[in-house]
Amino acid sequence: MIAMASKKNRKVDAVFLTLYKRASRRMFGDFQSERLAVAVGEALGRELAMGSSANQIVQDIVECINASGLGSMRAEKPPKGVERYDPISNFYVKDSIEAQESEKADKPVCQILRGIIRGALAQVYHQENIAVKETKCAALGEKECVFEAYWVPM
């Protein structure tokens, strides 16, 4: 849907997303609604990765997120010496609408974004030992949300 939204230059509606996430929390509780958001994100990420390649995927994720309106994203390799295991990329997101919709958070809240990144990477690399952690979240008072994507050692 986001891949399609990107192609047609249509935005994800912030009001709709806010209401949807709040309703899902009310109906299913925190854990289930978080899993639902990750599942939606992962499905979108996997769709986005179709037709992409390992060389292109980070750039494709950034372009799609920026076109979708979910936030303003940039990606770069973590600075040397601070990487977690074998890094794939760090993703930095300003104005995440998931973080903005959150009323009172005590942990990172951008599950759709996290799901998109993980789904796209898992699909393109055909591997599941990829972890994506939201290490900073604007919902917790940070300037921007930060996602670290890395290989889990086997």
Added chain:
Amino acid sequence: MALERVKTGISGLDSMLKGGIPKRHHVLIAGGPGTGKTTMAMEFLYHGAQEGETCAFISLEEKPERIIENISSTFPGWKDFKKFVKEERIIITKAEKWNFEHLVDMIQSFIDHKGVTRLAIDSSTLLKMYFTSKLEFRRKLYELMDFLAGVDCTMFLTAELPTSDRTMMRHGVEQFVADGIIILYNLEKAEKRVRAIEILKMRGTDHARELAPMKFSPNGIEVFEGEKVY
């Protein structure tokens, strides 16, 4: 409506379970060290793969290559085991230590995108160490089980017991959350160790209540229902 069951395929165990494990149940395989928990969980997946299902084994500790080698040497009769692994009919992977979110991400991915219908997590004893309190572990495990209850997947979860002594058995958090509990023993009998199995609980179905002897053969685990252990 008839209860849908998943056959474990383990010789003698399905008969003890009156036809198999109720579908979508979460079963705890508990036992002391060396009782065969990992092996039994893998055999459950192996028979699923033989039936054409996609199965996943998530290890929290051991490397996948080591698990594959151990299983291959324990059951040399499983000629197609490595083929199943190669074809991803049995996916064997390792979750990141102390990262519950990654574990759940992988489970969700397997079910939603790989069509996994049989899942094994090895082990809940290590999973417990992901959390700082028993309450948090219980809550997260319950949430995970609740989430999995809504999907078409039957799960084996292994748990390490500190002893094989039946009288010394302690009940962990996971035993209260699971739908079923199978206990594996390595009991002492006339200066020898004898493997045995007991179904302690299985919600929604009748099951054998007696301890039964069990052995590892080259083709898999064999359970001898109705035979005496002592």
